[in-house]
Amino acid sequence: MNLPSKYLEEVVEHFASLPGIGKKTALRLVLNLLKRDEEELQQFAGSIQHLKANISSCETCGNITDAKLCSICLLPNRNKNIICVVEDIRDVMAIESTEQYFGTYHVLGGIISPMEGIGPNDLNISLLSERLKSNTVEEVILALPTSMEGDTTNFYLYRKISAFKVKITTLTRGVSVGTELHYADEITLGRSIVNRMPFELNFSQK
Amino acid sequence: MNLPSKYLEEVVEHFASLPGIGKKTALRLVLNLLKRDEEELQQFAGSIQHLKANISSCETCGNITDAKLCSICLLPNRNKNIICVVEDIRDVMAIESTEQYFGTYHVLGGIISPMEGIGPNDLNISLLSERLKSNTVEEVILALPTSMEGDTTNFYLYRKISAFKVKITTLTRGVSVGTELHYADEITLGRSIVNRMPFELNFSQK
Structure with a gap:
């Protein structure tokens, strides 16, 4: 041009x-x-x-904020003992909009990607270890993308976090609500059937 | 959000x-x-x-330039008596990349759009009249988009330019080279057949 x-x-x-x-x-x-x-x-x-x-990062979780702590960490009714680890603030916003999660977050600011030259030290990981050292955290939810980079980051975090007495969970992957089965991609449908769950009336009616 | x-x-x-x-x-x-x-x-x-x-506008044609005149107006081998009127510099670049046009341009910097509050006075039209006053211009090519706004602008310019002794032409619209007829949209194919042209061997072989 x-x-x-x-x-x-x-x-x-x-x-x-x-x-x-x-x-x-x-x-x-x-x-x-x-x-x-x-x-x-x-x-x-x-x-x-x-x-x-x-624009600065929340001193606790790395979320974007105008002050020292982000609006979520400041909320008194959030369960500080559950930490959901996400890639960036867009994921925080997505989970917040579900109105189904009442714990706190930890924003990595990216995921490990050797191709793009992003290593663990470029991410907000050391702050996560600091939070776990308090020994009050009960659960860490790994909510990273399902990609090669996401898996690498999950694996790295898993090894770091295993040193602490804490439950490690991840998001359920499965067929979207409202999606017809024959339109779902094979990998998602495959995971849905392998990780099938007990049928509960009140849940299925929701 | x-x-x-x-x-x-x-x-x-x-x-x-x-x-x-x-x-x-x-x-x-x-x-x-x-x-x-x-x-x-x-x-x-x-x-x-x-x-x-x-960034400034060329004093002759309104094209974007770092100097007083744009690189095209400065070229000695361009035919200054043919002016191709376009909406913006992207159209200049598109026509230049064909390497088939050796006249000059006139960049309007937009088209008349009452919906967006753009009237003739917001466009680089008075400079076009100035250029025509020299009475050396032989042809004005209206190369504006085929939209309601493009047609309005064409009509407005046509009335302004008719005052001068100058040939007014427009781009041929037709089925793209390489497009199969049954994929072409109806309006384009319709125009192609209504404005059909004599079959010339050297042209069709090109």
């Missing part, structure tokens, strides 16, 4: 470095920005400029 | 204001930015900050 301006090329490169944004999309975004008011542009630029200074 | 930080919400809103970027995608982009070095972030922010100051 031969852009008519070197500076435009530079800005497009910045946008194209974002995940899922190709050069064509990046150009579309920058052309849109070019049509805006100077003031709006300055606000946009400023919001990126002060991003790291204004 | 309930974000755990007000500042994060602000940055996400900025990204979500870009075309084709929803709130979920915006959050993904911002989380990616959060993982970067401070220096990289400052460069990203700076590139947006100086966008308008560093």
Whole structure:
């Protein structure tokens, strides 16, 4: 793509470095920005400029927050003895929106990925060990993605956590509620049938 | 979507204001930015900050440029008497990549869209009239999109340009090269057959 301006090329490169944004999309975004008011542009630029200074991680769980502790860790009615380990804050938001979980979280900020050069030390793992050292934690839920990287991270965490007296669980994987069986993918359906569970009337009616 | 930080919400809103970027995608982009070095972030922010100051429009055609005139207007071998009117620089790039056009361009910077509040005065139209006043221009090619807005803009330009002695043409619309007829959409195929052209051996072999 031969852009008519070197500076435009530079800005497009910045946008194209974002995940899922190709050069064509990046150009579309920058052309849109070019049509805006100077003031709006300055606000946009400023919001990126002060991003790291204004957003911090919760000192307990690594969730994003404006203060020292995140809004979830601050809630008095959350069970601090159950910790759900997730990849990033989008997973926290997804689980929160179910309104079915009342423990706390631990946000790793990524998963181990040798391909992308992300090792255990790049993740928020040492803070998790600190939390477990208090010996009050009863259960750690590993809620990481079912991918090669997710499995690697699960395995690494499992070995770390096993040193503590704590129940380690993971999310049930199975056919989605409302999905017709013949549309479910083989691996999911396979896990569903291998890990089948007792039929309970009140549960199935839910 | 309930974000755990007000500042994060602000940055996400900025990204979500870009075309084709929803709130979920915006959050993904911002989380990616959060993982970067401070220096990289400052460069990203700076590139947006100086966008308008560093990118200017070609004084002749409205194309984006680092200088007073764009690279195409500066080329000595381009036919200055043929002007191809396009919506934005992406169309210039698309036509340039065909290597089949040797005239110049006129970049409107948008099309008339009452729905989005874009009128003729918001577009680079007066500069086009100026160029036609020289009376050396022989042909204006209207290469705008085939949409309601494109048609409106075509009509508006047609009335403006008719005042000058100049040939007005538009792009041929038809079935794409390589497309099988039964896959072409009805409107395109309809136009192709209504505007059928003489069979020329050297053309059809190309």
